[in-house]
Amino acid sequence: MDSKMLRYVLKRSLLAVFTIILIITITFFVMHAVPSSPFNKQKALTESVKKALEAKYGLDKPLGQQYVQYLGNVLKLDFGDSINFRGRSVMSLVGEGFKTSGKIGLIAAMLAIVTGVVLGALAAIKRDTTLDKTILVLTTASVSLPNFVVAIILLWAFGVWWAILPTRGTDPGGLIMPVLALMLYPSAYITRLTRSSMLDVLGQDYIRTARAKGVHQKKVLFKHALKNALTPVVTYAGPMIAYIVTGSFVVEQIFSVPGLGKYFVSSIQSSDYPMIMGTTIFLSLIMIFMTFISDVIYKILDKRIDFE
């Protein structure tokens, strides 16, 4: 790693810390600005129990003090206990959930990238053939189908009618359907991205030059064209991976996958403050990290891009 690179990494890390603090601050105050309380239940709690609960979770203190305390706890990596899942720490819930979501997310993301790049490149090379058109039709359909529709169709077709795949994520083989449901959209999107970018590159002068110089077709396509065509894919893949490894609410619900996705929604619905903060910070961290990774890959793909 040269000194330029090192400086870049340092700069990005500092920026990341600043971003996280900003996110914590905004989330914290917006969350508390919503007129809501985790302790207003369908059957009202007695006043004394409600007061004791507020004291337990520190919600009886002034907001500013709560904020300072929260920041202090975050520095100590203490994210508190969930209110909705009594007695369980945010860290353990997010950690356990991420184990599962991260696993299926990574598999889905990798498969999406591989199939997307391969199909996209094929479509570009075989432009205007039946193959190209088939890929185009299928990817258009996949991009326009929301993933809950895909998930429900998969669930009923393979899980109930034909009954050839398990319907719960934790059963052996149970991750096949959630992975399929998760990868469908990104793989279709990457296919289209690769195809158009590849077509663009194939029309460039340097490709013509390479061909004119008698460079072998394979070498032209893979070394010159595909490598350069991948830049937009990398841009897309970074945030895509960040989203996909932090779990999909819909897909995890439908295939009963004990992942992270549900907490993003349920914590907000129930005003589970520590969980809202924990999940938001976690998503931000992953997002910042993935953006950084894709920037580095950029540089490797295209030497013209400068870290400054």
Add this chain to the structure above:
Amino acid sequence: MKKLFSLLLAVLMLSACLVGCVQSGNTPGNNSETTPGGDPGTTPGEPAGGVAQELTVCTGPDPETIDPALNSSVDGAIMLSNAFSGLYQWHTNEDGTQTIIADCAQEVVEPTQLDDGTYQYVITLKEGLKWSDGTELKASDFTYSWNRAVDPNTLSDYQYIFDVIAGYSDTTPELAIEADDAARTITIVTSALCPYFNQLMAFPTYFPVRKDIVEANPDGWTFSADTYVSNGAFKMAEWTVGDKIVFVRNENYWNAANVKLDKLTFALSSDDDAIFANFENGTYQYTTRVPISQIPVLKNDPNRMNVDFFIGDYSGTYFLQFNVEQSFKPGIGNVSDDPAAWTDWTPAQNAEVRHALGLLIDRNYIVDSITQGGQLPAYGFVPAGMDDGTGTEFRAKAEKWWSVDPADKEANIAEALDILKKYYTFDEATGTFTDFPVFEYSVNPTSGNLAMCAAIQDMWDDYGITVSVDQRDWAVIQTALSNGDFTMSRLGWIADYIDSITFLEIYVAASGNNHPRLGKDGAVGSAAVYGNGSQTWNEAYEQLITTIKTSSDMQARADAMYQAEKALMDTYAVIPIYYYTNPYLAKTNVKDFLYSPLGFVYFRTAYIEG
């Protein structure tokens, strides 16, 4: 291109055909279909003598807690009811009626009246009771558990469920309970005769917990099979968050010999459609979560209704509630709680208007076309199936506040229009009121609530009464209701026990559930007209509820309950819509489980038929 299309078409047709074929072959009630993949509940290799006695059920996602003192959810209560055993338990008689019988107790006891007018129950435990880890279960375990649950620092949602016991207070409770471990007796003193006392002894908050276990890890003892020591038919074997809670037969349960299931797995899932798919392919054999869209389909299919789909009783009321501080004075544009909106307009007139709004709602249409789950149209606040404490069904004797006979639909509307025409300008040409103020319908956006909201909106809109929809998340709406920051909202109330007081007590002024703000300090719209005309709401209603809670004369108590409902219904601050039902799915080979109208289900006697 043409070729491609015909190929696609052929594939589509083939798959549609396959789907159709498989579906029609897979008739309900035929449980021989193989389950795909590894079903967590039924491992192959049946024991000699029949099918594996293993059942997988789904009642929802991870419960908030399965600590008996802390739980307030129905799904948590179902798990607790299978893992723990209280002093008493529910039992289904030969004729299908349900009664309370002894569980940990030797027998159900009658109270004796003490000199000071209080009542004393002396309950003796069975001999040789044990916890699931084999240690002795003592009378003092029960008293410890109750004192713990009622302590405000334990943070129990159900603290108030102990209010029948003498010495209850939400700040400094000192329950009049005493244990004698040598004699195995628990002595309980109630300040009045309580007709639902026996039911409380079967209620999850009254289940015993182990002091040493709880104190060693107060927040986390329920998370692991090692520390989740219970005393019921099943004990925990595993809890994997987001996946499942596995219970196995508890050999130390006093009646373990009659528990037939070896394994009871609660699969954790929150998506109703996914749960339904897992029931259809046999992964789950029982579930209380049926998608709303499937209910009418299942109900009208003779191969499903009362075969593997059932509509259970559920003691609860779905109703609209109004904030009584909001004035409906004609011509003010929007409903308002501004003092100016109350000049020349009285709370009694407001109540009349709410009555008319209620009459305009066609409840038969709602239960037949919207909810479609066998719900009953409501004609009073206390739901069908509740007792008045003397053994009489409350609704059988109580007043009907309007007719729910479909034939009376037009008469109801005519009555409503007559009332409204007294105050509002009616345009005969369009058949609508021109100066009825606009108001908000606050609702948490579930598909059921929104469908209901749209229907009611339409029924009122026909007469020029405009309602705007105010959608808010559950936690947000709960806060708004507590603070009186709403005009009208929907609410459901489910009984804690089968006695009408569980519905009536929520409208005393101090109650946190008194969202309409009846009798609350400074509630403009809640003035003295309620009650009997000369008393304030507080004086009138509070007195009735006090009578109900303190009277040991069951007839006087019942009379006060009928009067209390009348007082409440006279305000029309609540407009009941329907009485709940509880649809559930159970495979035909799952036998002898016990379903209670509180929504609890017990598997201690259940078995899988071979």
